[in-house]
Amino acid sequence: MEVSFWGTRGSLPAPVTAQIIRHKVKKALEIAAAENLDAGTDIDNLIDTKLPFWVKGTYGSNTSCVEIRDNEDFLLCDAGSGLREFGYHFLSSHKGSSPKEFHIFISHPHWDHIQGFPFFIPSYIDGTRITIYGCHDNLKESFSLQQRSPFFPVDFDSLGAKIDFVGLEPGKTYDIAGFSVSAMEQNHPGISFGYRFVKNGKTIVYSTDSEHNMASGNNEELVTFFNQADLLIFDAQYTLIDAWTSKEDWGHSNNLIGVELAQKAHVKHLCLFHNDPVSSDQDLDKLLHNTTKLASLLEEGKTPRVSVAYDGMIVEV
Amino acid sequence: MEIEIEKQGKSLLIKVKGRMDAVTSSEFEQKCAELIEDGERYFIVDLERLEYISSAGLRSILITARELEPDQGEICFCNLKGLVREVFSVSGFHLTFSIYDTCEEALERSLD
Numbered sequence: 375m376e377v378s379f380w381g382t383r384g385s386l387p388a389p390v391t392a393q394i395i396r397h398k399v400k401k402a403l404e405i406a407a408a409e410n411l412d413a414g415t416d417i418d419n420l421i422d423t424k425l426p427f428w429v430k431g432t433y434g435s436n437t438s439c440v441e442i443r444d445n446e447d448f449l450l451c452d453a454g455s456g457l458r459e460f461g462y463h464f465l466s467s468h469k470g471s472s473p474k475e476f477h478i479f480i481s482h483p484h485w486d487h488i489q490g491f492p493f494f495i496p497s498y499i500d501g502t503r504i505t506i507y508g509c510h511d512n513l514k515e516s517f518s519l520q521q522r523s524p525f526f527p528v529d530f531d532s533l534g535a536k537i538d539f540v541g542l543e544p545g546k547t548y549d550i551a552g553f554s555v556s557a558m559e560q561n562h563p564g565i566s567f568g569y570r571f572v573k574n575g576k577t578i579v580y581s582t583d584s585e586h587n588m589a590s591g592n593n594e595e596l597v598t599f600f601n602q603a604d605l606l607i608f609d610a611q612y613t614l615i616d617a618w619t620s621k622e623d624w625g626h627s628n629n630l631i632g633v634e635l636a637q638k639a640h641v642k643h644l645c646l647f648h649n650d651p652v653s654s655d656q657d658l659d660k661l662l663h664n665t666t667k668l669a670s671l672l673e674e675g676k677t678p679r680v681s682v683a684y685d686g687m688i689v690e691v
Numbered sequence: 692m693e694i695e696i697e698k699q700g701k702s703l704l705i706k707v708k709g710r711m712d713a714v715t716s717s718e719f720e721q722k723c724a725e726l727i728e729d730g731e732r733y734f735i736v737d738l739e740r741l742e743y744i745s746s747a748g749l750r751s752i753l754i755t756a757r758e759l760e761p762d763q764g765e766i767c768f769c770n771l772k773g774l775v776r777e778v779f780s781v782s783g784f785h786l787t788f789s790i791y792d793t794c795e796e797a798l799e800r801s802l803d
């Protein structure tokens with residue numbers, strides 16, 4: 375099973391600028407010069423082994439969209455601006471094939487989690503089937519509102535695809551596209567829901583836009599929901615001090631709580647997600663470094679593998 | 692967890708030993724609450740012999756800091772080592788609180 379991250383940024387897209395690219399190029403050239411780059415140098419090897427990720431890449435700017443791929447079925451978590459990218463990729467890799475069915479699970483209707491839908495090209499193609507799942511009432515209303523005049527020129531009801539909305543109840547288990555799926559209510563302004571997907575003994579948990587603050591000490595329920603996950607996608611937008619002080623009640627968590635919960639729940643791979651739009655690529659490299667170190671120092675349970683999600687990241691589960 | 696308290700001028704030097712985790716951190720929080728109740732306002736927490744701190748420990752520190760706020764009290768830290776130093780830095784606590792290498796330095800500054 376493969377998990378592809380099409381959008382990993384929190385709150386709103388945060389694209390790189392020309393100045394940022396220049397900074398990366400400058401750093402890359404400095405490193406190359408120190409390595410005595412010449413015509414005979416294996417450049418790919420130099421990039422792979424000598425350049426830090428922030429220099430050779432970027433964590434990306436698209437908002438939440440994660441694809442869980444197993445065989446023919448397309449499962450997606452959230453429809454942030456990363457969904458646009460997924461749509462293009464799907465069309466270019468399935469040229470000439472018949473329309474498909476997409477299952478989209480919505481954590482909550484905040485704009486950064488639905489804003490990619492009007493740009494999801496398959497939704498304009500007759501014969502495509504899209505099922506949108508969620509635990510909020512009136513999800514359809516949120517989707518059609520963002521496509522209403524004057525916000526967008528194409529009305530939601532005029533899209534070519536057959537689009538259905540299916541309401542889920544947290545705590546129940548559903549059989550969807552071969553996965554056993556359950557949802558859990560999370561602490562977030564307007565509430566959000568996490569999803570747990572299980573198939574063939576593999577478990578993926580998608581838990582974004584979820585705050586674990588002083589007041590919400592109900593960890594046992596979370597630990598059970600995360601239990602033994604092969605991959606836990608976890609909102610770590612803030613540092614712990616920000617999450618508990620200036621950004622309290624803003625609805626997001628942090629890397630320290632992520633490590634503690636992942637260790638308690640015996641998670642195998644903790645993937646930090648919903649990256650803060652104010653974080654630079656360098657900041658996120660540091661977040662990965664610090665969190666990996668932290669996971670090896672904190673002693674409860676086993677140390678999970680740690681990663682920070684980036685647009686284009688693919689994780690084999 | 693063991694807590695030792697020494698009065699040093701207007702400040703209290705609080706030496707914490709052992710672990711500050713979900714089980715023990717309420718002890719620290721409660722002890723500090725009592726000291727605040729008794730009118731103490733300036734806490735220097737010596738973490739030299741603190742071996743382990745989890746988010747629950749950080750939470751108890753934050754609660755104590757909040758309780759000190761209304762009376763312009765202060766809490767600062769000294770002698771951070773190993774994991775404790777790391778957790779302070781990863782969580783952003785090192786940017787929010789005054790942290791000193793030694794107790795002497797902390798005491799000196801608190802006399803200003």
Ligand SMILES: [Zn+2]
Nearest residue numbers: 384385486583
């Ligand atoms: Zn969000």
Ligand SMILES: [Zn+2]
Nearest residue numbers: 482484562583
């Ligand atoms: Zn949100």
